[in-house]
Amino acid sequence: MARQIEDFFMLVWQALSGDALSQGWQTLALPSAGACTLLAGRHFPGNEEALLVGFETIALSAKQKLPEGRGFLVAPADPYGDGKAWLALTRKPEGSLTLFADMVRDVADALDSEADQGEAKQLSALLGRVRAWQNFMSKTQQPLMAKDVLGLVGELTFLRRLLEAGITPTVAVEAWVGPRDYEQDFVLGSGAVEVKVTQSTDGFPVKIGSLEQLSDAEYQPLFLAGIQLVPSDEGENLPAFVEAVAEALASDKYAHAQFMDQLLLAGYHPSHADRYPQGFAQQDFRLLAVDEGFPRLVSGNVPEGIRKVSYEIDLDKVQGHSVALSDALQQLGVI
DSSP states (O other), X not given: OGGGSTTHHHHHHHHOOOOTTOOEEEEEEOOOBTTBEEEEEEEETTTEEEXXXXXXXXXXXXXXXXXXXXXXXXXXXXXXXXXXXXXXXXXXXXXXXXXXXXXXXXXXXXXXXXXXXXXXXXXXXXXXHHHHHHHHHHSOOOOXXXXXXXXXXXXXXXXXXXXXXXXXXXXXXXXXXGGGTOSSSEEETTEEEXXXXXXXXXXXXXXXXXXXXXOOSSSSSEEEEEEEEEEEEEEEEHHHHHHHHHHHTTTOHHHHHHHHHHHHHHTOOGGGGGGOOOEEEEEEEEEEEOOTTOOOOOGGGSOTTOOOOOEEEEGGGOOSOBOOHHHHHXXXXXX
16 A cells, blocks of 8 residues: 555655645545545644544544644544544644654554454554554653663564464464563463563573562463573564564554554664664573472562562572473463
8 A cells, every 4th residue: 555655644745735824624535444534634724744534433422532642642623524533643843753654654554454344443443553652752762771672572582482382463462461561571361471581691590570570369370481692793683573573473464553552662663673783692491380389579478568679580590390382371271
């Protein structure tokens, strides 16, 4: 589709003309997304760029909370007075035009991915995608810190292993909850998996950041995936990990769109790929059952009054808890 061209929206907005005396909307029709009507527009007299989405069968509630972020807003619109329910995603004057164009193209792709699922699903996809951008734009727009890059590489490594093990794209991506601030990184079946990454070659130390991370009070069984990475010019960098997972999800539009949402929530966007040149080579991968006898601190085994802890476990010294991924997936009930 034409709007997948990187500068497509820029060209369309440039084609829309107006002057200081103009009022209201000037628009150009775009290829539709299923039943949804799409328009590129400018709103005058402010001359703000926008994407307008028209719904035939959806009634927008006046009580519905619409997302608004740094550099953009979402609001009801009425460009034609045609009785449709219209939403306008509009750039604020202080917002980056380049980043806004990325956002609009991304939102249009999300609408395309749900084109055969009906307008209710498309509205949900639109709002979900915009809220992911809202979270992304609320950050400082600085590159991810080194520890966050490592954590994301670790989670993508485990996501790839799930896909390679035969877990369907939708199940695998929906299981990845780390970017949504869950205590564990993956919730699968009845249980969960916490992913930890280390660059140390002195043992296999992993850092545990709270009393909740290794608690199985909510999800059972619980597993700890330990990944040992070392910097390597020959290894994959973060964008390569992202691309590999995206390629594995390409046949499932829904899973791919969800994956892109999760990346934004994690603070990563593919347009920033050149910010992450460092490659990594995997030295070791271990999966351990966090069960009776596993060394951990949780709220039930620390003295009363202790509320927050952080500590380190050397996985080299944890014996008798290693499991194969296939066995863990069977215990979780997903294969």
